[in-house]
Amino acid sequence: MAKKHRIEISFDECKGCGRCLLACPKKLLAMGKEINKQGYTAVEVAEPTNCIGCGACFYQCPEPGAITIYEIVED
Amino acid sequence: MSMEKVKFGRSKVFFDPFNRRPGPIKKNMHYCPGCGHGILHKLIAEAIEHYGIQQDVAFIAPVGCAVFAYYYFNTGAISVPHGRAPAVGTGVGRANPEKFVISYQGDGDLAAIGFNEFIQAANRGEKMTIFFVNNTNYGMTGGQMAPTTLPGQKTTTTPFGRNPLTEGYPINVSSLINTLTSPVYIERVALTSTARIAAAKKAVYKGIENLRDRKGFSFIEVLAPCPINLRMTTEQLNDFIENKMTEFFPIGCVRDRSAETAVGELPPATIHEPAEVMAKLFPLRQEGGVADDFRNDSEIFNRELRIRMSGFGGQGILSLGHNFANMARLRNFNVSWMPSYGPEQRGGAASCAVILSRGVISNPMVDNNCDLLIALTQMALDKFGHQLSDNGILIYDRSAMSKPEVKGNQKVFGLDALAIANSVGNPKCANSVILGALAVILKKYAPLTEGDAADYDKVYREALTESFGSKPKVLEQNFAAFEAGKAAMAAEL
Ligand SMILES: Cc1ncc(C[n+]2csc(CCOP(=O)(O)OP(=O)(O)O)c2C)c(N)n1
Numbered sequence: 001m002a003k004k005h006r007i008e009i010s011f012d013e014c015k016g017c018g019r020c021l022l023a024c025p026k027k028l029l030a031m032g033k034e035i036n037k038q039g040y041t042a043v044e045v046a047e048p049t050n051c052i053g054c055g056a057c058f059y060q061c062p063e064p065g066a067i068t069i070y071e072i073v074e075d
Numbered sequence: 076m077s078m079e080k081v082k083f084g085r086s087k088v089f090f091d092p093f094n095r096r097p098g099p100i101k102k103n104m105h106y107c108p109g110c111g112h113g114i115l116h117k118l119i120a121e122a123i124e125h126y127g128i129q130q131d132v133a134f135i136a137p138v139g140c141a142v143f144a145y146y147y148f149n150t151g152a153i154s155v156p157h158g159r160a161p162a163v164g165t166g167v168g169r170a171n172p173e174k175f176v177i178s179y180q181g182d183g184d185l186a187a188i189g190f191n192e193f194i195q196a197a198n199r200g201e202k203m204t205i206f207f208v209n210n211t212n213y214g215m216t217g218g219q220m221a222p223t224t225l226p227g228q229k230t231t232t233t234p235f236g237r238n239p240l241t242e243g244y245p246i247n248v249s250s251l252i253n254t255l256t257s258p259v260y261i262e263r264v265a266l267t268s269t270a271r272i273a274a275a276k277k278a279v280y281k282g283i284e285n286l287r288d289r290k291g292f293s294f295i296e297v298l299a300p301c302p303i304n305l306r307m308t309t310e311q312l313n314d315f316i317e318n319k320m321t322e323f324f325p326i327g328c329v330r331d332r333s334a335e336t337a338v339g340e341l342p343p344a345t346i347h348e349p350a351e352v353m354a355k356l357f358p359l360r361q362e363g364g365v366a367d368d369f370r371n372d373s374e375i376f377n378r379e380l381r382i383r384m385s386g387f388g389g390q391g392i393l394s395l396g397h398n399f400a401n402m403a404r405l406r407n408f409n410v411s412w413m414p415s416y417g418p419e420q421r422g423g424a425a426s427c428a429v430i431l432s433r434g435v436i437s438n439p440m441v442d443n444n445c446d447l448l449i450a451l452t453q454m455a456l457d458k459f460g461h462q463l464s465d466n467g468i469l470i471y472d473r474s475a476m477s478k479p480e481v482k483g484n485q486k487v488f489g490l491d492a493l494a495i496a497n498s499v500g501n502p503k504c505a506n507s508v509i510l511g512a513l514a515v516i517l518k519k520y521a522p523l524t525e526g527d528a529a530d531y532d533k534v535y536r537e538a539l540t541e542s543f544g545s546k547p548k549v550l551e552q553n554f555a556a557f558e559a560g561k562a563a564m565a566a567e568l
């Protein structure tokens with residue numbers, strides 16, 4: 001069975017640099033409209049569970065905790 | 076039911092939150108949006124976590140945008156002066172060989188102001204891993220030209236573009252150190268595409284693995300985006316790095332001797348306890364000394380004593396002064412010792428001024444009112460003779476000159492210091508011959524009290540033992556020379 005994943009953006013930790021959205025092979029990420037606590041426009045994800053868990057966005061992101069990728073374990 | 080577990084997330088090697096960072100933002104680093112430092116920090120943190128060395132990492136942060144790396148890495152960390160990370164890392168690593176030294180540096184820090192520290196550490200093959208962030212400019216100070224700036228690239232200090240005819244070409248640091256024998260691993264990576272970052276991650280892991288295995292010097296050059304100073308978007312930066320930077324900085328492994336390099340042995344445990352260190356350095360160190368409130372009671376010590384010792388280089392005249400100053404120091408005098416010599420190690424005029432005082436010494440020069448002059452050459456006597464006070468004492472080497480003129484109440488003593496030293500088997504002991512003769516002279520003419528005269532011999536031995544405690548034979552010869560000097564002068568008087 002294929003593994004399922006979920007991406008989570010920590011809204012206030014994103015600096016809106018856009019590196020992640022260029023890298024996502026599934027084009028799941030897009031620039032949002034709202035401004036976060038740090039004063040940046042943060043990225044948004046419409047379908048977080050369409051994520052394939054490749055990690056590309058995580059390694060592109062310069063922020064330590066802006067992106068977290070979860071593996072969904074079924075039992 | 077389903078459960079979630081983190082596949083990619085914040086490394087545990089980072090503090091969480093970043094309490095050391097001032098201000099309200101405690102989850103983020105201070106870097107500009109899209110900065111390569113953040114990407115690299117994450118890779119390094121992950122590798123440290125992977126190899127389980129977090130508790131023993133000494134992370135040396137540079138001057139540059141990464142100066143605050145210690146806000147973020149929950150490891151040992153030091154911020155050091157500009158460019159000095161490899162030098163400080165050398166000290167940290169050698170004093171604490173069980174620790175793992177990471178030096179993190181920018182291209183201004185490493186390739187400009189700190190280039191010598193860096194290249195020497197590389198040449199010595201220090202056991203450290205250096206991450207070198209090449210972003211083609213001085214980031215922190217607002218985008219000045221760095222040694223890595225490309226020809227034609229505009230920076231705040233090359234507003235018309237770097238001109239190789241006047242500013243030179245970019246320095247290819249990885250290639251330069253590839254000419255050295257010591258480095259174990261050298262690789263250049265780039266923080267651009269996902270594939271490039273994956274390769275960078277591999278290199279970072281290897282650098283940290285080599286560190287854990289104490290293999291020696293590893294160097295990872297990271298072509299990194301500085302979107303703010305280069306005023307570029309991520310796409311433009313990727314293009315700049317991949318197509319412009321690589322012309323001068325080709326990506327890839329430059330050297331990898333990791334596999335054939337043996338895992339490094341941990342040297343014997345370092346001794347940090349001062350008393351233990353002294354015992355090792357000076358096994359013969361003799362217990363002596365006096366209480367802090369000890370004061371010699373001879374009248375003469377109530378005023379400042381001004382001494383000049385002079386001869387030519389190689390006669391040990393500077394050591395003579397140093398030994399005498401040390402003797403006084405061991406009896407709670409304030410002392411100054413000011414040597415003066417030519418560039419040559421042997422020959423040429425050499426002299427030193429020594430002052431001992433119970434009060435503050437405001438000027439270490441002795442150019443008049445000299446109380447004691449020791450002259451081993453005619454030249455020395457000609458130069459300093461007139462500075463001797465009317466009540467001063469002069470000791471001269473009889474084999475080198477005829478008896479000098481005496482003025483006022485001056486007392487003049489000839490001595491065959493070198494000949495006597497030779498007779499005890501070591502010409503270098505002339506110092507001790509003179510100190511022995513001085514014991515007799517001071518006792519009679521200073522004069523010294525009985526107690527101080529006896530103490531002179533004792534403090535002489537303490538001072539010599541402090542200097543030569545690790546060389547018993549040298550000590551014995553000096554002690555013999557001291558006694559011979561005493562006997563010779565006693566016979567004169
Ligand atoms: C002795 C000294 N000289 C100059 C400076 C000013 N200074 C601070 S950061 C910097 C340049 C750092 O550039 P780089 O090493 O490329 O690091 P980056 O900021 O790009 O990461 C300079 C010159 C300083 N802090 N100390």
Ligand code: SF4
Nearest residue numbers: 024051052054055057
């Ligand atoms: S992990 Fe991969 S698929 Fe998922 S959001 Fe990030 S880049 Fe897209």
Ligand code: SF4
Nearest residue numbers: 014015017018020061
């Ligand atoms: S890479 Fe990180 S900081 Fe940049 S936009 Fe994406 S989540 Fe935000």
Ligand code: SF4
Nearest residue numbers: 106107110140214301
């Ligand atoms: S100036 Fe450049 S190197 Fe410094 S934090 Fe900003 S983007 Fe990064």
